[in-house]
Amino acid sequence: MTDTLEHGGTRRSGTVPRTLGFVARKLGGAAVSLGLVAVLGFFLFRVLPGDPARTMTRSAPVSAEQLAQLRHRFGLDQPLYAQFRDFLGNLARGDLGTSYTYNRPVTELIGERLGPTVLLVGTATVLAVLLGLWLGTRAAWRHGTATDRWFTSVGLTLWSVPTFWLGLLLLMAFGVGVGPLPGLFPVAGMSSPDVPPGVLPRVLDVAHHMVLPCVTLVAVIHAQFMMVMRSSLLEEMGAEYLTTARAKGLRDDAVRRGHAVPNALLPTVTLVFLHLGMVVAGAITVETVFSWPGLGLLTYEALRVPDLPLLQGTFIVLASSVIVMNTLAELLYRVLDPRVRA
Amino acid sequence: MTWNPTGWFFLDTYREGVITMRVSAVGVRTARPRAAVLLSLLVVALLAPSAPFAHTGTAQTRHDRAAADGEVTLRVGIQQEFDSLNPFLGFSLAATDVFRLIYPTLTTYAPEDFSVMPELATEWTSSPDKLTWTFRIRKGVSWSDGEPVTAADVVYTFERMMNDPAAATANGNYVDNFAEVHAPDARTVVIRTETPQATMRSIAVPIVPEHVWSGVDDVAGFANQRMPVVGSGPFVATEYRPQQYLTLEANEDFWRGPPTVDRLRFVNFENSDAAVQALRKGDIDVARELTPAQFDALDGARDIERVRGKGRRFYEIVLNPGATNSAGSPIGTGHPALRDVRVRRAIDHAVNRAELVDRVLGGYGTVGAGYLPPIFRRYYWSPPEEQRRSFSIEAANRALDEAGYPRGPDGIRRGPSGKPLDFEFVLHGDSATDALVGEFVKEWLARTGIRVRLLPVSDNQVNQRTTAGDFDMVVSGWSVNPDPDYVLRLQTCGARPDPGGGGLPDSFLCDRRYDELYRRQLTEFDESERVETVKRAQRRFHEMATGLILFYPNALEAYRADRFSGFLRQPAERGVITAQQGYWGYYRAEPTERARTAGGGGGYRSAALALGGALLLGGLVVAAVTVHRRRTAEHRE
Numbered sequence: 001m002t003d004t005l006e007h008g009g010t011r012r013s014g015t016v017p018r019t020l021g022f023v024a025r026k027l028g029g030a031a032v033s034l035g036l037v038a039v040l041g042f043f044l045f046r047v048l049p050g051d052p053a054r055t056m057t058r059s060a061p062v063s064a065e066q067l068a069q070l071r072h073r074f075g076l077d078q079p080l081y082a083q084f085r086d087f088l089g090n091l092a093r094g095d096l097g098t099s100y101t102y103n104r105p106v107t108e109l110i111g112e113r114l115g116p117t118v119l120l121v122g123t124a125t126v127l128a129v130l131l132g133l134w135l136g137t138r139a140a141w142r143h144g145t146a147t148d149r150w151f152t153s154v155g156l157t158l159w160s161v162p163t164f165w166l167g168l169l170l171l172m173a174f175g176v177g178v179g180p181l182p183g184l185f186p187v188a189g190m191s192s193p194d195v196p197p198g199v200l201p202r203v204l205d206v207a208h209h210m211v212l213p214c215v216t217l218v219a220v221i222h223a224q225f226m227m228v229m230r231s232s233l234l235e236e237m238g239a240e241y242l243t244t245a246r247a248k249g250l251r252d253d254a255v256r257r258g259h260a261v262p263n264a265l266l267p268t269v270t271l272v273f274l275h276l277g278m279v280v281a282g283a284i285t286v287e288t289v290f291s292w293p294g295l296g297l298l299t300y301e302a303l304r305v306p307d308l309p310l311l312q313g314t315f316i317v318l319a320s321s322v323i324v325m326n327t328l329a330e331l332l333y334r335v336l337d338p339r340v341r342a
Numbered sequence: 343m344t345w346n347p348t349g350w351f352f353l354d355t356y357r358e359g360v361i362t363m364r365v366s367a368v369g370v371r372t373a374r375p376r377a378a379v380l381l382s383l384l385v386v387a388l389l390a391p392s393a394p395f396a397h398t399g400t401a402q403t404r405h406d407r408a409a410a411d412g413e414v415t416l417r418v419g420i421q422q423e424f425d426s427l428n429p430f431l432g433f434s435l436a437a438t439d440v441f442r443l444i445y446p447t448l449t450t451y452a453p454e455d456f457s458v459m460p461e462l463a464t465e466w467t468s469s470p471d472k473l474t475w476t477f478r479i480r481k482g483v484s485w486s487d488g489e490p491v492t493a494a495d496v497v498y499t500f501e502r503m504m505n506d507p508a509a510a511t512a513n514g515n516y517v518d519n520f521a522e523v524h525a526p527d528a529r530t531v532v533i534r535t536e537t538p539q540a541t542m543r544s545i546a547v548p549i550v551p552e553h554v555w556s557g558v559d560d561v562a563g564f565a566n567q568r569m570p571v572v573g574s575g576p577f578v579a580t581e582y583r584p585q586q587y588l589t590l591e592a593n594e595d596f597w598r599g600p601p602t603v604d605r606l607r608f609v610n611f612e613n614s615d616a617a618v619q620a621l622r623k624g625d626i627d628v629a630r631e632l633t634p635a636q637f638d639a640l641d642g643a644r645d646i647e648r649v650r651g652k653g654r655r656f657y658e659i660v661l662n663p664g665a666t667n668s669a670g671s672p673i674g675t676g677h678p679a680l681r682d683v684r685v686r687r688a689i690d691h692a693v694n695r696a697e698l699v700d701r702v703l704g705g706y707g708t709v710g711a712g713y714l715p716p717i718f719r720r721y722y723w724s725p726p727e728e729q730r731r732s733f734s735i736e737a738a739n740r741a742l743d744e745a746g747y748p749r750g751p752d753g754i755r756r757g758p759s760g761k762p763l764d765f766e767f768v769l770h771g772d773s774a775t776d777a778l779v780g781e782f783v784k785e786w787l788a789r790t791g792i793r794v795r796l797l798p799v800s801d802n803q804v805n806q807r808t809t810a811g812d813f814d815m816v817v818s819g820w821s822v823n824p825d826p827d828y829v830l831r832l833q834t835c836g837a838r839p840d841p842g843g844g845g846l847p848d849s850f851l852c853d854r855r856y857d858e859l860y861r862r863q864l865t866e867f868d869e870s871e872r873v874e875t876v877k878r879a880q881r882r883f884h885e886m887a888t889g890l891i892l893f894y895p896n897a898l899e900a901y902r903a904d905r906f907s908g909f910l911r912q913p914a915e916r917g918v919i920t921a922q923q924g925y926w927g928y929y930r931a932e933p934t935e936r937a938r939t940a941g942g943g944g945g946y947r948s949a950a951l952a953l954g955g956a957l958l959l960g961g962l963v964v965a966a967v968t969v970h971r972r973r974t975a976e977h978r979e
Binding site: 101 | 423425426428431507508511562563565581583584585586587589607609610611612613615616617619620622623625772800801802
């Protein structure tokens with residue numbers, strides 16, 4: 001870090017073009033990845049066995065003419081390259097096709113489910129990151145002590161617990177109530193139908209519904225942030241600059257917060273951003289347990305049918321969100337860590 | 343919410359990271375109290391919304407149960423998303439259940455015994471040649487927007503299905519045989535069919551209002567989600583949140599009289615355990631599609647009544663009798679030995695149905711016999727003693743020995759060509775029932791010298807393999823309508839796939855005698871004659887042994903006995919509450935006095951306001967303290 005300050009002056013002249021080049025490179029890479037995702041999204045699901053036209057009719061008796069009609073309506077009677085060309089054209093216009101099962105535009109369906117997922121998984125991720133960082137810092141600072149062992153073992157136990165099982169357990173204990181404990185939280189959905197009008201009651205109602213799924217998610221995922229934070233802080237623990245700081249007479253807390261943590265935080269950023277990409281993908285199991293109307297559930301249903309346009313659509317949206325988040329992380333890295341800029 | 347302060351914490355730490363060289367000044371701040379504040383904030387933020395509800399929980403629940411004094415909402419938990427609310431497109435069980443509630447049909451099925459009874463049509467007659475049907479439309483019925491329901495609406499609905507392929511998606515098979523539909527006056531509909539059709543009295547097509555639907559150009563792209571949906575059934579759909587709930591209000595002007603409840607709500611659950619827990623808690627009034635384990639666990643639960651109804655479904659193993667397409671050319675990969683009816687019958691001997699019902703269904707089912715399930719008493723047929731193939735491994739072995747399938751050195755029997763009896767058994771990969779049935783059957787057949795290889799695949803692949811004839815044995819099953827024509831047709835030559843795809847075969851039984859019986863029942867207008875013919879068709883199906891009917895699973899439901907004292911079940915004897923062939927269960931629910939008199943809400947609002955206030959105040963205090971701290975710290979720098 002001192003390096004940057006010392007050499008900063010000599011390199012200043014080249015910084016702007018270098019930065020632009022860097023940004024351009026990263027954005028270009030992301031664009032290529034997105035293109036590959038679009039191609040992959042198209043071909044990947046066409047490998048799935050099954051005739052889409054028959055999928056659409058499920059168990060209804062249909063004549064060959066009706067099947068032909070369906071194939072024509074969804075463009076399935078055309079050769080693969082023509083379908084691909086149409087697919088790319090539509091994609092460019094933001095049209096992801098029509099779902100076989102729901103008979104509605106895929107973009108509309110995804111739009112409907114995106115909000116709830118981002119709300120739930122986003123909130124849970126923010127909380128898990130905060131909790132994980134905080135616990136990880138404490139555990140590393142006092143490594144080897146009972147606190148460390150306690151945090152680590154609880155975190156790892158929750159991490160290895162099946163999400164479905166933990167969710168159902170919480171649902172029974174806090175949703176339905178056990179013994180004298182009344183059911184405190186709703187067991188399903190994200191809103192009640194009979195909420196009085198007004199913004200505040202609605203917000204509170206959603207928050208109320210969100211508690212159990214959110215707690216489940218945080219309990220399960222916080223361990224990874226904690227462990228990464230713990231190990232990267234442990235690496236810093238022996239560093240000489242900490243000794244220097246202590247020698248200046250700083251209190252232990254100040255050394256940790258002001259010196260050790262900021263340096264140890266960098267590896268965690270990667271993980272956080274990787275995880276942010278997953279936010280959109282949602283948590284299929286949690287959404288299933290708590291009947292949360294999210295995107296994870298939609299993807300799962302689409303896969304079961306299989307509903308090709310819907311699968312394609314969700315695949316592209318999910319993969320893109322990971323790519324966008326990763327690109328963002330790389331760009332942000334440069335801002336956050338002077339060493340990357342060097 | 344209060345995420346801002348915590349989010350700020352994260353960024354702030356970062357800023358400090360970049361300016362590490364200035365730490366000597368930053369170190370002045372005390373870290374521990376702030377961390378503690380943040381942690382407690384986190385905990386509060388996570389758990390706080392529940393706190394007031396803990397105290398006012400009953401008030402909130404009460405509010406949910408009765409929005410105003412005396413109003414009753416019947417809440418039904420469902421585990422399937424509506425595939426579409428457009429009656430021309432949706433045909434999932436959940437969707438058709440709703441269509442019966444909001445759209446009229448010409449006729450309906452009586453709750454007692456599934457006999458056909460008047461609905462929108464008050465009476466009907468057929469011409470002597472049975473090709474022309476005249477329906478008289480009920481007077482004084484109106485759509486929920488006030489327009490009258492006329493013969494023109496009926497004609498419009500059928501014609502749309504006949505002319506617009508997209509509109510034929512869900513119920514097209516009903517109009518396949520229609521030559522022409524017209525309305526000589528506002529109260530009369532005349533339908534002419536190509537060939538005589540005994541099922542004309544049970545056309546379960548939802549009739550839609552012409553004045554609404556004539557404005558819909560693209561049926562395939564129309565979601566029909568503009569609330570309230572214009573209909574004419576006992577309920578009107580008023581609020582829909584995809585994957586969450588659908589609310590229907592009672593139609594006070596319904597011609598049969600308003601329903602007994604004021605509101606009906608279908609609540610989505612993505613897993614049946616959550617639905618059961620919601621029932622226990624009292625969040626819903628009826629849970630359906632319970633597993634035997636869930637049903638058993640609810641035994642003795644407080645305020646919960648269980649309903650074990652006879653199911654409409656049969657579950658069978660199809661043995662490929664040498665599949666052919668509609669042109670008569672052989673298709674698929676069926677094992678040649680299965681073309682021998684003696685082998686098929688021997689396999690039937692080796693299947694222990696009683697044990698399957700016991701071990702696979704937990705006892706909640708009826709041992710399979712005839713093609714049609716016993717819930718339809720009139721058509722039910724079970725083989726008489728002398729034709730019954732009771733479970734006996736010895737009998738199976740004897741039959742195979744006599745038929746000329748000796749065991750090879752490895753114990754596996756050989757066919758005339760020397761090909762071992764080695765069968766591929768296709769199963770639905772995500773079905774626990776299929777997996778269990780597969781294991782049992784494999785075990786039993788192994789004792790008769792037949793090897794079975796289990797092949798669990800996706801539903802889609804099961805369908806595709808079935809249509810292509812690419813199987814030796816496959817699990818199949820159908821929900822049967824009160825009129826058996828639909829499932830009976832599955833076994834005819836006409837159900838075989840066209841060379842270009844299409845068609846919906848079941849067991850590829852293409853038998854002249856069966857087809858003759860099928861044709862006769864379809865054109866037989868004398869009720870008892872038709873029943874007799876249907877029974878003879880079932881007998882022929884049993885003789886040919888292409889489909890081994892294993893069992894008819896029970897429909898398991900449960901409801902809150904503190905809120906509802908009963909439901910009109912269909913049929914009267916061991917019937918079901920939900921997913922009936924009609925709207926009776928929901929329409930004639932019997933709320934208890936307690937459900938009616940439960941007090942109104944209000945608790946929720948005050949609780950919510952108190953909580954909101956508390957949160958806002960807490961947030962302000964925390965913000966003030968933090969800002970003060972920061973100021974102080976910066977001062978010291």
